[in-house]
Amino acid sequence: MQVKPDHVVSMHYKLTSADGDVIDSSEGRDPLSYLHGHGNIIAGLEKELEGKAEGEKASVDVAAKEAYGEHDPELIVDASKEQFPEDVELKEGMTFQAQTPQGSRIVKIDEIEEETVKVDTNHPLAGMDLHFDVEIVEVREASSEELEHGHVH
Numbered sequence: 001m002q003v004k005p006d007h008v009v010s011m012h013y014k015l016t017s018a019d020g021d022v023i024d025s026s027e028g029r030d031p032l033s034y035l036h037g038h039g040n041i042i043a044g045l046e047k048e049l050e051g052k053a054e055g056e057k058a059s060v061d062v063a064a065k066e067a068y069g070e071h072d073p074e075l076i077v078d079a080s081k082e083q084f085p086e087d088v089e090l091k092e093g094m095t096f097q098a099q100t101p102q103g104s105r106i107v108k109i110d111e112i113e114e115e116t117v118k119v120d121t122n123h124p125l126a127g128m129d130l131h132f133d134v135e136i137v138e139v140r141e142a143s144s145e146e147l148e149h150g151h152v153h
């Protein structure tokens with residue numbers, strides 16, 4: 001079976017930064033399964049996996065633009081210091097979970113000023129060129145229920 005739309009792909013993967021730092025990996029875990037052709041994984045990787053067969057390995061570079069997007073300076077927003085719990089010592093580079101217009105995500109303190117804190121609400125991997133080493137473990141047809149839901153069961 002080959003990777004094509006409306007098929008479920010199971011794969012082992014290792015995600016590294018352009019510098020070679022490991023960001024995420026399925027090592028020691030079950031392979032990751034996703035429904036191909038439904039935008040469930042980043043676009044640049046999905047495109048490269050198209051047509052690959054079971055057992056095949058792929059080494060894929062994905063530019064930031066096709067991964068989590070370029071780093072957008074407009075997504076660095078000012079927050080009042082009062083919005084933070086009093087017992088937390090704020091530090092630059094500190095990350096925390098926050099509600100943003102894009103949903104709940106990990107955000108980072110970019111800069112601490114007199115009254116305000118500049119908070120970077122970009123995706124943590126925004127602006128990063130990514131590298132994936134992937135091994136396709138299994139490709140199967142999706143069930144009609146999976147297709148209806150747009151994800152793997």
Ligand code: ZN
Nearest residue numbers: 149151152153
């Ligand atoms: Zn479902």
